[in-house]
Amino acid sequence: MNGISLAGAIPEPGSKSTVSLTADVSVKNPNTAMFKYSNTTTTLYIGETVVGEARGPSGQARPHRTARMNITVNIIAELLLSNINVSAGTLQLRSFSRIPGRVKMLHFIRKHIVVKMNCTVVINVLSRSIEDQKCMKRVKL
Numbered sequence: 001m002n003g004i005s006l007a008g009a010i011p012e013p014g015s016k017s018t019v020s021l022t023a024d025v026s027v028k029n030p031n032t033a034m035f036k037y038s039n040t041t042t043t044l045y046i047g048e049t050v051v052g053e054a055r056g057p058s059g060q061a062r063p064h065r066t067a068r069m070n071i072t073v074n075i076i077a078e079l080l081l082s083n084i085n086v087s088a089g090t091l092q093l094r095s096f097s098r099i100p101g102r103v104k105m106l107h108f109i110r111k112h113i114v115v116k117m118n119c120t121v122v123i124n125v126l127s128r129s130i131e132d133q134k135c136m137k138r139v140k141l
Contacts, residue, residue, distance in 0.1 A: 018074045029061035036060045037101030045094040046083045089126045114140045
């Protein structure tokens with residue numbers, strides 16, 4: 001995850017509106033083969049509660065390159081406001097992303113791969129920037 005942006009103003013408590021959170025995400029391919037991936041799924045959590053789910057477009061990550069995409073999630077404002085650490089002005093989110101795809105090697109060997117990534121992100125709500133981020137990825141062949 002390269003960056004996060006919150007669209008619009010932070011709503012008042014008790015508001016029934018939604019907040020759009022856009023994440024700038026990268027898929028890095030360290031291999032010598034092209035990685036073609038189908039639609040991605042990202043689920044966003046605050047604590048253990050699912051607060052949003054987004055689908056990303058299909059695409060490809062060329063060998064030794066990084067493909068970037070933006071994923072937008074609409075979150076109910078009340079869930080955001082009830083979980084902000086007021087004294088620090090921060091919000092801790094967890095995300096789980098699943099990126100299924102395939103790698104084609106030597107023009108005839110195809111291997112199906114699923115990349116799964118768990119991230120914990122601490123967002124400074126006032127400056128709308130990422131303060132801390134930890135991600136763990138797993139590749140299933």
